[in-house]
Amino acid sequence: MIASAPKDGKSWFVLLLCLCVSMGKKFLGYDTHQCSVLYLALEDSDNRLRSRIKRIFDGEKLPNSFNYCTEIGDLSNGFIEQMEYIYKRLNNLRLIVVDTLQCIRGQYNNKDGGIYGYDYKEMNTLKAFSKKHNLAILLVHHTSKAESPNDPFFTISGTRGLTGALDLMMILRRENAEDKQAKLYIRGRDVDNNAFVIEMKECKWVKVGTLDEIQEQNTVKQFHNNSTVRALNEALKDAEQWRGRMSDLISFAEKREIYISLTPKQLSNEIGVLECQLKKIDGIEHTVINNGKGSSIHVFKKHKKQ
Numbered sequence: 001m002i003a004s005a006p007k008d009g010k011s012w013f014v015l016l017l018c019l020c021v022s023m024g025k026k027f028l029g030y031d032t033h034q035c036s037v038l039y040l041a042l043e044d045s046d047n048r049l050r051s052r053i054k055r056i057f058d059g060e061k062l063p064n065s066f067n068y069c070t071e072i073g074d075l076s077n078g079f080i081e082q083m084e085y086i087y088k089r090l091n092n093l094r095l096i097v098v099d100t101l102q103c104i105r106g107q108y109n110n111k112d113g114g115i116y117g118y119d120y121k122e123m124n125t126l127k128a129f130s131k132k133h134n135l136a137i138l139l140v141h142h143t144s145k146a147e148s149p150n151d152p153f154f155t156i157s158g159t160r161g162l163t164g165a166l167d168l169m170m171i172l173r174r175e176n177a178e179d180k181q182a183k184l185y186i187r188g189r190d191v192d193n194n195a196f197v198i199e200m201k202e203c204k205w206v207k208v209g210t211l212d213e214i215q216e217q218n219t220v221k222q223f224h225n226n227s228t229v230r231a232l233n234e235a236l237k238d239a240e241q242w243r244g245r246m247s248d249l250i251s252f253a254e255k256r257e258i259y260i261s262l263t264p265k266q267l268s269n270e271i272g273v274l275e276c277q278l279k280k281i282d283g284i285e286h287t288v289i290n291n292g293k294g295s296s297i298h299v300f301k302k303h304k305k306q
Helices: 010-023 046-056 079-089 114-133 211-225 227-235 246-255 264-282
Strands: 002-004 036-041 066-069 093-099 136-142 168-173 181-188 194-201 204-210 241-244 284-289 297-302
Touching: 002 010, 010 036, 010 046, 010 066, 010 093, 010 136, 010 204, 079 093, 079 114, 114 136, 194 211, 204 211, 211 227, 211 264, 227 246, 227 264, 241 246, 246 264, 264 284, 264 297
Parallel strands: 002 136, 002 168, 036 066, 036 093, 093 136
Antiparallel strands: 168 181, 181 194, 194 204, 241 297, 284 297
C-alpha cells in the first residue's frame, strides 16, 4: 500500500512505477524486472490518464505490457472474477495497481465482525488472489488528518485489519501542498525500513537521497549559515590559526560584513555549543588561554582535511 493526503502526488508515483516496470526501466534509481502491469486508474477518465502518460513519456511508444482501465466492479460485485478473467488474457502479469482502494471496497456487512473484520476480510481476499497467481497488488490509499509525529504509518486511514495483512507500506508526505519535495517512508516484512526524500521533476518523481542524508546536508547548510561559523572560517581562510578575545572576533567579522549580534560572553557560550560541530565539520579546534586579566584569549586552529 502507498498512502498519502489528497493531491500529494501518489497517482503520479504509481503511474510512473507502472510505466517503468512495463518497460523494464529504472524506478527511483532501482532496477525493475520487466513484466506486464495492470493499472486500475479508477478515479481518472481515459483522456486524463492519456494526458498524464504523455507528460511523463512524451514521444515514447507504450509497450503491450502496459495495460490500464478506468472502470471495474468492487469486491462485492465481481472484482475478483474480473481479475481472474484479465489474468488469463495478459501474458506475464506480475503487478496490479489499484488507484484507489476505496473504489473497490465492497458493501459493508455487520456479519463481518465490525469495521475491523470488514477491513481484514477484504485485505485477505486481495492477498489470496495475489498469492494464488504469484503477483504483487499495490493499493493506493489515503491518510487521515490525524497527526502522528512518531510514526507516520499510524496515519493510514482505516483499522489495523486493513494494514495488518499488508506485506509493505509506504507513506508519501509533503509538508506543504506547493512543495516539490516529499518524504517517502517505507516499512515491510521483507525489506529494510527506510525513508527517502523524493522530488517531482517534469511530472516524474526522482529520489534525492535518504532522509538521513538530506537531514545531514540541511544540518551542515544551517551550520555554515551561522554568522559565528562564517567569521571563523573567514579568519582561518589564509592562516592556520587565529587568536584573540571574543570582542576581537566580533570586530574582525564586522569589518568583513559578517554581523554577530551577540555580546562577547554570549559569543563565548555559543562557541562552546558549536565546538563539536566546528571540529567534525570544518576541522576547527578551539582552546582557551586564561590570561588572568578577566578576558580570555581564544585560539582557533584549522586542520587540513586528509
